[in-house]
Amino acid sequence: xxxxxxxxxEPTITNREAIATRFGFLILGLAAxxxxxxxxxxxxxxxxxxxxLGFLILAIGIGSVLTMPFAGSLAHRYGCRKVLxxxxxxxxxxxPLIPLAPSYLVLGVVxxxxxxxxxxxxxxxxxxxxxxxxxxxxxxxxxxxxxxxxGGIVGAGAATILLSAGSSAFGATLATLVAGLAxxxxxxxxxxxxxxxxxxxxxxxxxxxxxxxxxxxxxxxxAEGSVTDWSxxxxxxxxxxxxxxxxxxxxxxxxxxxLGRLTGDKIVARLGPLKILLAGxxxxxxxxxxxxxxxxxxxxxxxxxxxxxxxxxxVPVLFSACGRQRVIPPHVALSIVTIMGYAxxxxxxxxxxxxxxxxxxxxxxxLIGVAVLLVPFFASWIIRQTLGDDMVSS
Numbered sequence: 114x115x116x117x118x119x120x121x122x123e124p125t126i127t128n129r130e131a132i133a134t135r136f137g138f139l140i141l142g143l144a145a146x147x148x149x150x151x152x153x154x155x156x157x158x159x160x161x162x163x164x165x166l167g168f169l170i171l172a173i174g175i176g177s178v179l180t181m182p183f184a185g186s187l188a189h190r191y192g193c194r195k196v197l198x199x200x201x202x203x204x205x206x207x208x209p210l211i212p213l214a215p216s217y218l219v220l221g222v223v224x225x226x227x228x229x230x231x232x233x234x235x236x237x238x239x240x241x242x243x244x245x246x247x248x249x250x251x252x253x254x255x256x257x258x259x260x261x262x263x264g265g266i267v268g269a270g271a272a273t274i275l276l277s278a279g280s281s282a283f284g285a286t287l288a289t290l291v292a293g294l295a296x297x298x299x300x301x302x303x304x305x306x307x308x309x310x311x312x313x314x315x316x317x318x319x320x321x322x323x324x325x326x327x328x329x330x331x332x333x334x335x336a337e338g339s340v341t342d343w344s345x346x347x348x349x350x351x352x353x354x355x356x357x358x359x360x361x362x363x364x365x366x367x368x369x370x371x372l373g374r375l376t377g378d379k380i381v382a383r384l385g386p387l388k389i390l391l392a393g394x395x396x397x398x399x400x401x402x403x404x405x406x407x408x409x410x411x412x413x414x415x416x417x418x419x420x421x422x423x424x425x426x427x428v429p430v431l432f433s434a435c436g437r438q439r440v441i442p443p444h445v446a447l448s449i450v451t452i453m454g455y456a457x458x459x460x461x462x463x464x465x466x467x468x469x470x471x472x473x474x475x476x477x478x479x480l481i482g483v484a485v486l487l488v489p490f491f492a493s494w495i496i497r498q499t500l501g502d503d504m505v506s507s
Contacts, residue, residue, distance in 0.1 A: 126248035126305070133303020134245050134253075135260040136296050137197060137238040142264020143296075144204045145231055147289045148173075150272040151211055154282050159217055172221050174459050176228025177235070181452045184236035185444035193241045194304035198297070200234040205293040212282035236451045240444055241305050243436030252386075254429035255377025262371040319449045321440040322498040325491055327453035330431050332484050333424050334454040335461030336397060339481050340366045342462040344417050347404065347474050352413050362404075365414045366421035373425025386430045387496045393430075394488030396423030401482030405475045427488055428454070434499040 156166050188196045207227040214220035238257075246253040268289060275285040319327050341363060348359035373380075381389055397420050404416030435450045436443045461481070468477035 126245055128249075129303045130241075130245050130305060131249065131253060131303075133300040134238065134242050134257055136300035137201075137234070137241065137304070138257050138260040139264040139267075140201055140205070140293050140296055140300075141231070141234050141238060142261040142266075143268040143289060143293055144208055144264075146265040146268035147208055147272050147286060148211065148227070149269050150276055151282055151286070154276070155212065155214075155220065158212075159214075159220065161217065165217055169217075169221055169224055172224040173228035173231070174455070176225040176230075177232030177455055178452060180229040180232040181236050181448050181455070183448075184233035185240055185448040187233070188237045188240055189307075189442075189444045192306045193237055193244075194301070194306050196233065196237045197241070197304045198301060200230045200237065201293065201297045204230040204234060205290045205297070208289050208293075209283055209286040212286060232451075232455070235455075236448050239432055239451065240436075240447050243432060243443060243447065244305060246433060247436060252378045252381035252433070254433045255374045255381055255426045258429045258432075259371060259374030259377065259425075262367070262374055266367065266371060317441050317445055317449070319441070319446075319453070322438050322495060323435065323441050323446045323449055325495060326431050326435050326438075326446075327450045329488050329491060329495075330428060330450050330454035331457030331460075332487055333397075333427050333431075333457070335457035335464070336401070336420065336424060336481050336485055337370075338458040338461040339465045339478070340417055340420055343465050343469075343474065343478070344404070347478060348410070348413055351475060352408055352410055354410060358410070362414055362417045365418040368421070369418045370421035370425045373422045374429065377426040377429060381426060381430065386433065386500065387492055389426050389430050390492035390495070391489045393423045393425070393427040394485055394492065397427070397488070398482040398485045399423070401478055401485065405479040405482070424485075431495075434495055437499045 152166070155161070155169075161169070184196065184200075204227065207223060207230065210223045211220065211227070214223050242254055242257045246257075271288065271292075272285045275288060276282065280288075344362040344366065345356065345359040348354045348362045349356060352359075377389075384392075400416045400419030400421075400423060402416075403419065404413050407413055407416065432447070432450065435446050438446060440446070441449070465474075465477045465481065468480060472480075
């Protein structure tokens with residue numbers, strides 16, 4: 114190997130890198146969530162049909178899927194720091210361009226870019242997170258993902274408040290840009306200059322434990338997407354709640370997920386990854402079945418709260434396991450698992466819609482719970498393959 118292709122020697126990883134990783138996830142959540150309050154404004158300003166809006170949302174997903182296979186390889190070639198800085202700058206800059214887009218076509222291009230850098234940032238910040246966690250030898254991924262959830266709450270909440278107070282859409286998104294840049298400047302020194310060891314492969318066909326981790330990540334993301342898009346409809350249609358009250362189903366879900374992740378590192382350290390997958394999967398399944406079976410509003414809210422609490426630490430543990438397996442280089446494996454997870458988030462709500470049309474929304478929600486049973490089913494095997502038999506027996 115030529116000297117110019119040798120990986121850069123990474124300085125000792127400390128808490129500085131852990132803090133920077135949290136802020137990277139915070140930027141990701143902040144920028145990703147700002148889009149949601151803009152949807153009705155953009156739709157009205159450009160007089161978009163529902164079909165056109167659907168294609169615009171699809172553009173975000175297409176952009177992400179196009180960049181995710183290459184993000185890990187780019188980080189491995191140029192270092193996490195360079196890719197993270199570039200992704201954050203393009204992402205934060207693209208946010209204020211959304212309300213300024215003069216036409217449907219231009220907005221489609223902006224959202225394609227927006228989705229692309231969301232995807233690359235998602236992969237590379239998880240890659241950094243896995244390296245930092247491994248170097249510091251303590252559970253950290255749940256807390257990292259908790260800052261993504263926190264960023265989502267802050268981003269959507271701040272934009273909604275600013276818009277409600279009379280700010281223009283551009284003003285609200287400009288606030289996201291400024292806040293994101295301030296966080297980025299503080300975080301840059303803690304971004305890693307390399308991306309670990311391994312061949313500079315762009316992509317591989319998933320196999321072995323990586324394939325199973327990807328399937329489970331896709332299943333859990335499918336569950337999250339189903340709650341995001343369908344919980345309010347279930348509560349209005351089957352529980353006879355008003356639209357305003359039905360929104361509290363998602364609030365219960367998101368709040369418990371954020372709380373679970375922000376406290377998750379200590380819980381994972383205390384219980385171990387196996388028990389997190391077993392208990393988290395079981396709690397998530399129970400939540401779906403309670404929400405699907407009940408007609409009492411409190412139990413409906415409780416069901417979605419349990420889904421958020423149960424799912425909160427499953428994905429971080431899966432990403433940690435992905436970073437420790439040796440079937441596929443970690444930077445490639447994380448790209449694969451992120452793509453499969455994102456596919457689940459996109460496909461899940463559509464599948465719920467189809468199942469709801471034929472079987473009813475209660476049955477559709479219950480079936481998502483059945484699918485999540487895959488998590489506890491494969492838990493022992495995944496931990497054995499990635500952490501060894503000792504972690505299974507402990």
